[in-house]
Amino acid sequence: MQQEKLRQIGGRLQKQLRLHLPLLPLRVQCALKENLMVLVQHPPGIEVEPAQVFGILEQALADIPADWLPDRPSPSSDQNPLIKLYLRVAGQAKPYAAHAFCFSSTANVSDQPEVRSSSDQPEVRSSSEDETIVEPAEDETIAEPAEDRPLVQLGEIAPIASASLSRSQRQPGLVVVGDRPAISPGRSRMPGNLQPWLLIGGGLVAAVLLGGSLYALTRPCVVGACQPLQTAQTLTQQSAQLLQGNPSEQAAQQARQQLTEAQRLVSEIPPWSGSYGEAQAVKQSLDQILSAESKAEMATRKGQVTAQSVPDWQVVESLWREAIAPLESVAQTSPLHPYAQQRLTAYRANLKWSEQRIATEQEARKRLLTAKQTVGLAEARQNTARELQDWQIAQSTWLVTMNALKQIPEGTTSYIEAQQLMQNYQPKLVATRDRLTQEQLAAKAYTQAVQSEQQAKAWQQKNQWSQAAASWQSVLNYAGQVPEETSVSSQAQTLAANAASALKQAQTVVKVRGDLDRICFASGKICDYTIQNDVIKVKFVSAYERRARTIGGISYFSRDYETMYKIDQHFASLAKALQAVSTNSGIPIQVYNSDNQVLGSFVPGGGQ
Structure with missing residues (x-):
């Protein structure tokens, strides 16, 4: 039952704050520990006028029926219950403002709100078992804050001393009970649940409410044109112009400074401004672009080193991707969309370049x-x-x-x-x-030497010793062109040795043939010959034999001694010539008559 009462009170107070301060995200929680405690919290960065908030709460509490208040645990029931109000930033340990007043079923008395410094604020402690903390019902509260945890637990706030008024601060018609103000006993409640203190202190309440409204109106972009938003938009346009084409580093730096200043301007536009939604859209785009610029700057700085490993270039590639992603998220309806598209073109080219560097590396x-x-x-x-x-x-x-x-x-x-x-x-x-x-x-020289050898042998077979000798000489020449220590050098040397022997033989044969030609064909043909490796065969022709026999017979019967002497000299000269051929060639000579009968032989060095 007590929790339900606290919930009802919290819901009513929440509705009153929402009615009078619709732009402020305030949240109400109620607790009971000896006295009724009301805590109002708001997110960081929101400026709230304590006097304005406490005035609204006190007015709302004055309209609450007395039977709504929870039963007090305090035994001194002869006094009106004391109500304590607190104002605190969500997440802070101490409230920064407090206000206390006495509640009466017939009248309420309001103190001036007291704002304390942080050193005067009560400490936060764990809630005790005798505390009752109740939040407003779900249909009576504003939306939950972004944080997962509750803004506060009222039971964590230690009681603070009640606010006191000096004599100069006390309003007419107020009576001080101890150090607490209270409604004079003779005054009655006003119709419509309006308490007499509202009539007596109406000027004060009006001043508080009017002061809070004037403060809100003096905030940026609340009344009239939103100059910070216009300036921010102008700066974004100027930065886009600076980055057209191939901007210098100085131009790029100036553009980033303009974007940062534009971000600061739209961040200062309060939630209660009519331009707040547009400013938040611009801020979101600026956040995306500045995030992209930051990654692009890192990628550019790291990519200036040409010779880098693949992992290093992969870092550059990742940075360009991180720079591209937020730019792709800039909405087409955003005034920064053209700027984002312009930067996307350059960043995608840089991404492709970094990918090429990775592939090249x-x-x-x-x-x-x-x-x-x-x-x-x-x-x-x-x-x-x-x-x-x-x-x-x-x-x-x-x-x-x-x-x-x-x-x-x-x-x-x-x-x-x-x-x-x-x-x-x-x-x-x-x-x-x-x-x-x-x-x-x-290889080329050896091949030519082998070919010359084959040709030399062919000439020999044809008994063409002059041609054979020339071919054998070619064999020697080619074999001599084979460099030493090559793969065919030993084979070339063997071939050269054989060619040298064959050349000598061929040259000998050529000479022998010349000598034999002079012997056999000097004055008519007297003989034929064949030259072999081991023997030279000389065969007299029949005509020569008949002539020699005829001349010899005639000279013998006629006693022509002179002719007979010439015939003997002729045969002696012939034998001497054949012996010389045999000696010079080193080849034995065999002499045959026309009937192939051996007439004699000659061996190298002489002798028959």
């Missing part, structure tokens, strides 16, 4: 890792290369490594390391390339 790192992995393979192939094909593969591997390093762009974190690796690997690539060049030259 990732690709550069990938190429560097590929080059490092290929180095080991290139070195292994270089160390084990023997044949021409091996050196070709080794050089190709080094070229892959160097090309990967060359493609790493300047301005990445991998660039400096890539340049150092190129300096280290360049000598190895040069050495591989030089060796490959030697192998290519060696």
Whole structure:
């Protein structure tokens, strides 16, 4: 029953405050501990006139029937109950203003409200068991504050001394009971629940109410045009103009200062202003834009370092995304929407640029890792290369490594390391390339030498010893062009040795053929010959034999000794010539008649 009474009182007081001060978010709570206590709270940043609030509450309490008041726990029932009023900022431990007065069923007496400094305020303590705290009913209170917790628990406020009046402060018709004012016993209640103190102290109440209204009217944007809002809008337009095109850093800084000033102006417009809703919309847009500008400034500052790792560029990318998000949230109806769209264009371009930097850095790192992995393979192939094909593969591997390093762009974190690796690997690539060049030259010369050898043998088979000798000489020339320590150098040396022997033989044969031609064909044909590796066969032709026999027979029967002597000298000269051919060529000579019968032989060095 007592809680229901407190709830009714709180609801009635709440309605009166809402009626007289509709723009102030005030909340009422009632409690009972020896005396009725009424606490009014309001959020931080709201300016409230204590005299105005206490006057409204006292008037409302004066109109409450006496049977509404809860039963007092105090045993001294011969006195009118004392009612205490408090005014406090939500979240603060102490009230900053207090007022006390005595309640009478026939009349009420009001003290002047007393505003105390923070040092004079009562401490907050935990509520005790004998306190009853009741808030107004749900249909009798204003909306709950934004905070999750209640504004206050009335039981936490320790009682404070009642407000006292000096003689100069006491109003006519008031009687002081102890240090508390009370209604004179002879006065009766006014009709319509108006207490006599309202008539006697009407001037005071009117002054309080009028003073509070005048104060509210003097706040920004309450009466007339809202100059702070207009100024804020002008500043936002000017900042948008400053940021057109490609603004300088100074212009961008000036634009941010203008936006910050505009934010401050709209933040000071009070809730009871007719422009409050529009100001809040502008403030929301300004908050979004300034948040975006802050992130963009951080992203710009961090993105000025060109060579950064992928995680660093990812931070820059994230900052640009955080700068873009609030700009995309700016409503199209906001006057700042064109400004936001203008900045979005630039920020999205910067976001794309940061994404490209990430991709470039990732690709550069990938190429560097590929080059490092290929180095080991290139070195292994270089160390084990023997044949021409091996050196070709080794050089190709080094070229892959160097090309990967060359493609790493300047301005990445991998660039400096890539340049150092190129300096280290360049000598190895040069050495591989030089060796490959030697192998290519060696292979070409050896191939030509082999081809000349084949040609020389073909000429020999055709008994074309002069051509064979020329081909063998080509073999020696080509084999001599094969560099040492190449993969075909040993094969070229073997080929050269064989060619030298074959060349000597061919040259010998050529000389022998010349000598034999002079012997066999000097004065008519007297013989034929064949030259083999181990023997030279000389065969007299039949015509020569017949002629020699005829001349010899005639000279013998005619005793032509001179002719016979010439015939002997001819055969002796022929034998001497054949012996010389055998000795010079180192090849034995066998002499045959036209019937293939052996007539004699010559061996190198003489003898038959």
